Structures are given as structure tokens and as C-alpha cells.
Amino acid sequence: MATVIGRQSSLDLADRIGGSVDEVGADERAASLAKRSIKKDSKLWALDLALRCCDLTTLEGMDSPGKIRQLAAKARRPQPGDDSIPPVAALCVYPRLVKPAVEALAGSPVKVASVATAFPSGQADLDIRLQEIERAVGDGAHEIDIVISRGAFLAGDDEAVFEEVRRSVEVAGDAHVKTILETGELGSFDRVRRAALIAMAAGSHFIKTSTGKVSPAATLPASLVMAEAIRDFHDETGRKVGLKVAGGIRASKEALRYLVVVHETLGDEWLDPQWFRIGASSLVNDLLMQIDKQRTGLYSDPDRYTLD
Amino acid sequence: MSKWEYAPAPESTEIVSIDDTYGLFVGGEFVEPRDGSYFKTINPATEEVLAAVAEAGEEDVDAAVAAARKAFGTWSALSGTERAKYTFRIARIVQERARELAVLESMNGGKPIKESRDVDVPLVAAHFFYYAGWADKLDYAFPGRSASPVGVCAQIIPWNFPLLMLAWKIAPAIACGNTVVLKPAETTPLTALTFAEICNQAGLPPGVVNIVTGAGATGALLVNHPDVDKVAFTGSTEVGKEIQRSVAGSGKRLTLELGGKAANVIFDDAPLDQAVEGIVNGIFFNQGHVCCAGSRLLLQESVADKVIDKLKRRLGTLRLGDPLDKNTDVGAINSRDQLDKIKRLVGVGVDEGAELYQAACDIPEKGFWFPPTVLTGVSQSHRVAREEIFGPVLSVMTFRTEDEAIEKANNTSYGLSAGVWTQKGSRILMMADRLRAGVVWANTFNRFDPTSPFGGYKESGFGREGGRHGLEPYVRLGAPR
Numbered sequence: 001m002a003t004v005i006g007r008q009s010s011l012d013l014a015d016r017i018g019g020s021v022d023e024v025g026a027d028e029r030a031a032s033l034a035k036r037s038i039k040k041d042s043k044l045w046a047l048d049l050a051l052r053c054c055d056l057t058t059l060e061g062m063d064s065p066g067k068i069r070q071l072a073a074k075a076r077r078p079q080p081g082d083d084s085i086p087p088v089a090a091l092c093v094y095p096r097l098v099k100p101a102v103e104a105l106a107g108s109p110v111k112v113a114s115v116a117t118a119f120p121s122g123q124a125d126l127d128i129r130l131q132e133i134e135r136a137v138g139d140g141a142h143e144i145d146i147v148i149s150r151g152a153f154l155a156g157d158d159e160a161v162f163e164e165v166r167r168s169v170e171v172a173g174d175a176h177v178k179t180i181l182e183t184g185e186l187g188s189f190d191r192v193r194r195a196a197l198i199a200m201a202a203g204s205h206f207i208k209t210s211t212g213k214v215s216p217a218a219t220l221p222a223s224l225v226m227a228e229a230i231r232d233f234h235d236e237t238g239r240k241v242g243l244k245v246a247g248g249i250r251a252s253k254e255a256l257r258y259l260v261v262v263h264e265t266l267g268d269e270w271l272d273p274q275w276f277r278i279g280a281s282s283l284v285n286d287l288l289m290q291i292d293k294q295r296t297g298l299y300s301d302p303d304r305y306t307l308d
Numbered sequence: 309m310s311k312w313e314y315a316p317a318p319e320s321t322e323i324v325s326i327d328d329t330y331g332l333f334v335g336g337e338f339v340e341p342r343d344g345s346y347f348k349t350i351n352p353a354t355e356e357v358l359a360a361v362a363e364a365g366e367e368d369v370d371a372a373v374a375a376a377r378k379a380f381g382t383w384s385a386l387s388g389t390e391r392a393k394y395t396f397r398i399a400r401i402v403q404e405r406a407r408e409l410a411v412l413e414s415m416n417g418g419k420p421i422k423e424s425r426d427v428d429v430p431l432v433a434a435h436f437f438y439y440a441g442w443a444d445k446l447d448y449a450f451p452g453r454s455a456s457p458v459g460v461c462a463q464i465i466p467w468n469f470p471l472l473m474l475a476w477k478i479a480p481a482i483a484c485g486n487t488v489v490l491k492p493a494e495t496t497p498l499t500a501l502t503f504a505e506i507c508n509q510a511g512l513p514p515g516v517v518n519i520v521t522g523a524g525a526t527g528a529l530l531v532n533h534p535d536v537d538k539v540a541f542t543g544s545t546e547v548g549k550e551i552q553r554s555v556a557g558s559g560k561r562l563t564l565e566l567g568g569k570a571a572n573v574i575f576d577d578a579p580l581d582q583a584v585e586g587i588v589n590g591i592f593f594n595q596g597h598v599c600c601a602g603s604r605l606l607l608q609e610s611v612a613d614k615v616i617d618k619l620k621r622r623l624g625t626l627r628l629g630d631p632l633d634k635n636t637d638v639g640a641i642n643s644r645d646q647l648d649k650i651k652r653l654v655g656v657g658v659d660e661g662a663e664l665y666q667a668a669c670d671i672p673e674k675g676f677w678f679p680p681t682v683l684t685g686v687s688q689s690h691r692v693a694r695e696e697i698f699g700p701v702l703s704v705m706t707f708r709t710e711d712e713a714i715e716k717a718n719n720t721s722y723g724l725s726a727g728v729w730t731q732k733g734s735r736i737l738m739m740a741d742r743l744r745a746g747v748v749w750a751n752t753f754n755r756f757d758p759t760s761p762f763g764g765y766k767e768s769g770f771g772r773e774g775g776r777h778g779l780e781p782y783v784r785l786g787a788p789r
Contacts (some may be wrong), residue, residue, distance in 0.1 A: 021581070022583075025583075025751065035426075041317070042315040119440050228581050268312070
């Protein structure tokens with residue numbers, strides 16, 4: 001159960017440790033971290049970690065129980081016949097597909113994550129959004145990825161944003177809540193930071209960059225800003241919150257850059273699926289390909305990596 | 309020991325080919341020094357000898373100045389367009405040989421490859437491109453005045469940005485029709501000598517650029533040579549003063565770019581994480597071997613503790629080590645002498661009452677190294693707040709109001725640069741107006757561009773390098789039309 005600071009002190013927190021972010025400076029720091037050269041053993045270790053941190057995702061209008069069952073097989077065993085390849089962290093689906101996902105993943109360590117709260121827009125009344133969470137959790141979802149109400153936030157209604165997240169966390173019960181800020185819609189890093197702090201103060205277990213349905217989705221600078229907010233929140237309250245980056249991360253090289261950001265901003269403790277996730281679909285196969293390359297020195301034919 | 313240790317990621321040195329010995333570059337050729345003196349140049353990260361380099365004596369300096377004088381007649385008479393072509397060609401060849409130059413710079417000087425590759429060498433090319441563009445537009449540079457060359461220029465440069473300081477000197481000089489005799493610093497001659505090769509590759513007429521290697525004595529010979537029309541020096545304030553004394557009454561034109569003890573001022577509304585990056589960049593970039601380094605941190609008292617905590621934590625992610633490793637953030641100190649000086653002054657700081665904080669670093673056995681260091685509890689009346697340390701050492705003090713910040717920032721004999729960190733635009737403009745520094749950076753630090761004039765107030769020197777202003781030292785202006 002997430003601990004929530006008293007409502008007034010939570011919004012105070014956003015002011016207390018808020019502050020501003022310089023766009024140029026943040027971009028430069030992210031670019032500098034992106035220059036880290038990760039080679040050999042340290043690369044193999046990171047590729048393995050990235051895979052273990054993947055939330056293998058399908059969020060399409062076309063999703064059906066058949067699709068879910070097959071993707072679940074990939075999630076449990078990304079490379080058939082290779083037991084050294086670990087399973088991913090979670091399978092991320094729409095609420096209606098939670099039941100087949102839970103069935104398909106029975107007996108495996110892979111979690112079921114469901115989006116909810118009128119994903120991706122968040123444009124629905126609160127009671128409907130909360131009902132979605134209840135259903136998903138009732139069907140067996142371990143994790144819920146919610147969206148904040150960007151409309152309310154941009155209209156200056158921080159209290160509404162806070163309250164919606166707080167209620168969502170409450171209704172989710174034992175399920176862990178990842179709160180999507182949709183950084184691509186917030187305009188400035190000042191606002192990304194503020195939204196992050198509000199979401200954390202309201203009890204989120206994770207904060208997440210994007211729905212992946214809007215461009216720009218995850219970017220290195222926005223993730224850096226969120227990681228710094230997580231660090232400052234932890235310093236202030238003692239509570240750890242995880243970071244999920246999602247949307248447009250297709251290349252292993254890019255995934256490793258996010259790991260560097262986490263490593264050099266948050267430190268060792270966050271380098272774990274418990275505190276870091278990557279929303280991914282095609283990334284998984286690129287990670288497998290890069291792992292093979294590190295091990296054998298060769299790139300394999302792409303058909304060696306399954307499309308489920 | 310971190311969970312995730314980055315594996316070594318060394319840049320290969322195969323691209324570099326260093327000769328065993330180097331002569332002097334005079335009149336388009338490499339020649340042996342007349343009295344046969346050579347000295348060794350090393351890699352400060354390993355103490356390995358890289359080459360033996362000529363020590364120019366009196367006859368050698370004479371020959372170099374004579375070669376420059378001989379070349380001046382033709383070079384100065386060329387059209388600006390023609391001089392531009394040579395200068396553009398030099399810029400292009402620098403770009404083509406960029407990786408080689410970057411690796412060589414890191415090997416000979418100690419700075420991290422990611423700096424020489426991403427900052428130094430690109431800026432070198434940029435300066436040549438930029439001044440190539442001015443060569444044929446000098447009639448428009450000074451409205452109502454005609455511009456003609458000065459003559460033979462003696463140029464003496466330091467070891468902190470060897471090739472870049474060479475570019476700052478040579479590019480405007482030759483674009484304006486002058487010829488030069490340049491002396492690189494004694495610890496970092498190799499990229500200058502490679503540049504000499506590039507001049508030949510570009511087909512630059514012999515004698516337009518001459519490179520004489522040597523130490524202080526060679527520099528003095530060059531500065532005092534009677535057939536030199538202009539002297540340009542970048543280095544310590546102490547030597548700058550000596551040069552100014554020797555040149556007095558000689559009719560020689562002079563520009564000096566000397567030391568600094570810049571204030572980096574952080575207000576309570578500053579974007580704190582980015583300000584910390586600015587602090588780190590300001591004093592640990594190039595190991596603090598930077599004349600415009602932000603070596604005095606002025607923190608608004610209300611946020612001082614917070615910023616210091618963030619800074620200390622940030623020091624933990626700085627990687628000190630092999631300059632050729634692509635992940636290295638802090639390289640080697642350039643020489644044993646400089647390392648001794650840094651250690652001495654840090655000792656003084658501690659004796660004076662400052663509190664010392666250093667990042668825990670694995671110091672390699674060979675080579676010259678100093679970990680990033682922060683001295684807190686410093687006051688203006690501490691030597692470590694007045695004297696240029698020229699190393700990765702930050703002196704931290706607090707202030708309460710804008711007026712106090714300005715007073716402390718300006719309370720120095722130097723005046724090269726300053727940094728201001730605040731969200732408030734009006735405060736930036738006000739601070740920039742009142743800070744007595746040639747360069748003021750707002751929410752950034754150590755930003756250089758060939759279009760932007762760089763130089764100091766007070767004992768940081770006079771004259772500007774970069775921009776239209778950078779042409780002034782290298783031209784004689786005709787009477788107003």
C-alpha cells in the first residue's frame with residue numbers, strides 16, 4: 001500500500017522541492033550522458049538488465065485474446081531454446097485483455113500490467129476511470145499504468161491531478177500504479193518536474209514518461225528530469241519511486257542510454273526491474289540480437305528473433 | 309564498487325604517428341636547431357616520452373622572424389579572396405585530420421578525448437573557417453576605415469588548449485595578411501608541429517606560418533626580437549606583465565590574455581540541477597586548466613547547503629582516468645610542476661580554514677593526477693579565493709544579495725569571465741551590466757564560439773579574440789574616410 005503524504009503537504013511538496021529546470025542545461029546533460037561508451041562485459045550486463053526491465057506491450061485496437069496468448073509466450077521466453085535469456089518484467093495490455101493475459105502467464109514470473117483511466121487521453125469522468133482500474137485489478141492485473149489529466153494540469157488544477165492519482169492508487173489496492181505524465185504534452189521541463197512531484201506525492205509507485213500514442217514520447221532529457229525529481233522526492237520523503245520510459249525506444253543503444261541516465265542520476269538501487277521499466281515492443285528483439293552479437297561477435301539473420 | 313562498472317572504452321592511438329624528433333618549422337621546412345638542442349615532451353597520463361623536440365635558440369628565432377618577414381611582402385599583397393582560400397583549406401584539412409589531432413592533443417596534454425574530440429578540434433576548424441570568411445571583407449569590418457596588415461606577429465600560447473590557442477592566434481593573423489612566428493608551450497608542442505604539416509598540405513606559402521618550439525627563453529627571444537611588429541600572448545598574468553614591460557617603448561602592438569579567478573554566481577531561484585552541471589563544467593572541464601574557469605563559487609546563502617549537497621553527490625559520478633578512454637571526465641594534470649602548485653595551494657586553503665571535499669577516485673600509479681576538489685567555508689580573504697590555482701579545485705563562499713554578489717565577484721585583480729545562474733531575466737541583464745568581466749555567461753559556462761569576442765578586464769589582459777573584435781589586433785586602420 002502506497003504511503004501518501006497529507007494532501008496539503010503534498011502540494012506544498014511540489015512547491016517546496018519544486019524549483020525550475022533549464023531546458024538547455026537539461027538537454028546538454030542528457031546529451032553528455034548519451035555519450036557514455038558501454039562496451040564488452042558492461043554492455044552484456046546492461047543488455048540483460050534492459051531485457052529484464054521490459055514491459056512487453058501491445059495496445060492496439062486489433063488486440064485479441066489470440067494475440068495476447070501468443071505475445072505472452074514471447075514474454076515468458078523471449079528466445080525459444082535459450083534458457084539463458086530471462087523473461088521480461090511484464091506484459092502490458094488494455095483492460096479487456098487482462099484475463100487472457102493472466103491465464104497465459106500463469107506460473108511465470110512475468111507480471112500483467114494493464115493501462116487504465118481512459119488511456120491514452122484520460123478524457124473521461126473520474127468514476128469511469130476508477131471503475132476501469134477496479135475491473136483490471138479484479139481480473140488479476142498486478143500493475144496499472146494510469147494517465148494524469150493533462151487538461152486539468154495545464155489549466156492549473158494541480159489539486160484535481162493530485163486527487164485523481166490518489167484515488168487511483170487507493171482503488172488499485174495491492175496493484176502497483178505507474179502514473180503516465182505524457183511529457184510530450186506538458187510543454188516545458190518545469191512542468192514535467194512539477195507533474196512528477198505531484199504524481200509521486202499522491203502515491204504513485206512509478207512515474208512513466210508517455211503513453212506511446214503521442215509524439216514526442218520518451219526522450220532522454222525528459223527522463224533525466226523525471227529521474228532528478230525521483231531522486232529529490234526520495235531525499236525529501238525517504239520513499240522510492242520507480243521510473244518507466246516508454247514510447248519509441250526501438251534500439252538497444254537507446255535503451256542503454258536510459259540505463260546510463262538512471263545509473264548516474266539515481267544510482268545502483270534503481271538498476272532493477274523493481275524500480276526501472278522500459279515500455280517496449282520491437283526493442284525486445286533488438287536486445288536479443290545485440291546479446292547474440294556480444295556473445296558471438298556476429299549479427300544473426302533477423303528471422304532468428306520471433307514475431308509473436 | 310558499483311553494480312555496473314563501465315568497461316574500458318579506449319580510443320585507438322593507431323591513427324597518430326609521432327616522429328622520434330621534431331625540428332623547427334621555418335620557411336615551410338622542418339629544420340634542425342642551430343645549436344642542436346632538443347628537449348623531451350611526454351604524455352602526462354603515463355609519463356612516457358613521446359618525442360624529442362627542438363629548442364629554438366637566438367639564431368633560430370632570427371631565422372624564423374626573417375622567414376616571416378620575407379613571406380610578408382607577398383602574403384600581405386595577396387587579395388583577401390586568395391588568403392581566404394588558403395585559410396579555408398587549412399580548416400578543411402583540420403577537419404579531415406580531426407580524430408588524429410584529437411588523439412594527439414589528449415596524449416600530449418592530458419585532457420579527456422571526449423573534450424579534444426568534441427570541443428577543442430571542432431573549435432579549431434571553426435576558427436579557421438570563420439576568419440577565412442573575414443579575409444575578403446576587411447573593408448567592411450571597420451566602417452569608414454581601411455584595414456591593412458600589421459606585419460610579423462610573434463605569438464606565444466599556453467598548454468591548456470594547445471591547438472585551439474594556436475587557432476585563436478593564427479587564424480585572424482593570417483586572414484588579415486600578417487605572417488606569424490608562433491611558440492607553443494614547452495609541454496605541448498606536438499599538435500602545433502602537426503599543424504605545421506597541415507600548412508604544407510594546404511600549400512600555404514612558406515614563411516607565412518613558422519613554429520618555433522622551446523621554453524621561456526625562446527619566448528623571450530621572440531618577444532624581444534626587433535623585427536617583430538606585434539606580440540600576442542596567452543598565459544599567466546605574471547609573464548604577461550614581464551612581456552608588457554619588455555615591449556614598452558618598442559612600438560610593438562600587444563595583446564594579452566591572462567589569468568582569471570572567475571565568480572560563478574548561483575541565485576536561490578536558479579535551476580539547481582543545471583546550475584550544478586554549470587559548476588562542474590566551470591571548474592572541472594579540462595581539469596580546471598582554464599583561464600576563464602569558474603573557480604570561485606558564490607552561492608546565495610539560502611540555497612548554499614542544498615547546492616553543496618548536490619555538488620558533492622555529483623562529484624561521485626565524475627570519472628578520472630586515462631584521457632584516451634571515451635568515458636573519462638577528468639584527465640591528467642599537464643605537468644609535475646602544475647600538480648605541485650595545485651597541491652601547494654590546496655594545502656594553503658586547508659591551513660587557511662577551508663573544509664576540503666574530494667571525490668573518491670582511483671588514482672593511476674604513473675602520471676600526474678588530482679581529484680576534483682571542493683573547498684567550502686572560503687572567504688574573499690583566503691588565498692584560495694584570490695590566487696589562480698589552475699586545477700580542479702573550487703573555492704566556495706556565500707552571499708546574501710545581488711549587491712553583495714557583485715561586490716565579491718568584482719573584488720579581484722582579474723576580470724576574465726563570470727557566470728550567473730537565475731531564472732530571472734532582468735537579474736541576468738543587471739548582473740551582466742555590473743560584473744567587471746570580459747565574458748559573462750548566463751545559465752551556462754565555458755561556451756566558446758569563433759564569432760564571440762573573448763578577453764578580459766584588469767589583470768586578465770586586454771584585446772579580444774574571436775568575432776569582428778578579434779580582427780582589431782591584426783590590422784592597421786587607415787584614417788577615417
